[in-house]
Amino acid sequence: TTLDLCCGTGRHSIILQRRGWTMIGLDLSKNLLAIAKRNMKKERVEFPLVRADMRHFPFRKQIFDAVICMFTSFGYLPSESEDMKSFKEIRRTLRKGGKFLLDVANKDHVIKVFQEREWAEFEPFTMLEKRSLDLQTSRLLSQWTIIRKDTGEVRSLQHNVRLYTFQRLKQMLNEAGLKVKEVYGGYDKKEFTLDSSRMIVLAERTVN
Numbered sequence: 001t002t003l004d005l006c007c008g009t010g011r012h013s014i015i016l017q018r019r020g021w022t023m024i025g026l027d028l029s030k031n032l033l034a035i036a037k038r039n040m041k042k043e044r045v046e047f048p049l050v051r052a053d054m055r056h057f058p059f060r061k062q063i064f065d066a067v068i069c070m071f072t073s074f075g076y077l078p079s080e081s082e083d084m085k086s087f088k089e090i091r092r093t094l095r096k097g098g099k100f101l102l103d104v105a106n107k108d109h110v111i112k113v114f115q116e117r118e119w120a121e122f123e124p125f126t127m128l129e130k131r132s133l134d135l136q137t138s139r140l141l142s143q144w145t146i147i148r149k150d151t152g153e154v155r156s157l158q159h160n161v162r163l164y165t166f167q168r169l170k171q172m173l174n175e176a177g178l179k180v181k182e183v184y185g186g187y188d189k190k191e192f193t194l195d196s197s198r199m200i201v202l203a204e205r206t207v208n
Contacts, residue, residue: 012070067093178204181202
């Protein structure tokens with residue numbers, strides 16, 4: 001059984017379930033889980049969806065073969081110590097030798113290519129993204145203003161994520177009892193460098 005941590009609308013877990021994996025999705029957002037439920041129905045797959053906090057899993061010890069946390073769903077908690085609680089819960093619920101796959105943005109790359117403003121054109125809407133980067137707290141604050149082309153309706157969204165270097169992430173995982181086995185710079189398993197936009201870390205639950 002594999003846990004899709006912060007599963008959102010279920011886009012990863014639905015694909016994996018269709019490929020024969022046994023999935024469980026966990027997320028705190030009621031709205032996203034409702035969308036995931038609709039998506040599952042549409043794709044004709046079924047697996048449990050659990051609403052819970054990533055710092056406190058409602059699962060017993062050593063229940064999962066693997067845990068995945070995809071596409072920068074990690075780093076939104078108030079502090080590093082809160083992120084650490086999540087790593088410890090992952091370790092607690094993984095079987096011995098169980099794997100954890102974490103996919104986040106690479107802090108070094110974000111700093112290198114950082115832009116305060118960016119316009120993007122899509123068919124139904126135009127989007128302005130304003131960003132601020134706090135190097136003391138390693139947090140990236142992004143504010144999106146979305147303007148619909150047909151109605152002129154304006155919507156604003158923002159998110160605030162903590163960025164990690166590989167060295168810091170490796171240290172924290174190690175402290176939590178998760179040993180890093182591999183790190184990739186992209187979904188095609190390419191080599192991880194300072195210029196990699198993604199940081200995809202594969203860790204394993206230590207035996208002790």
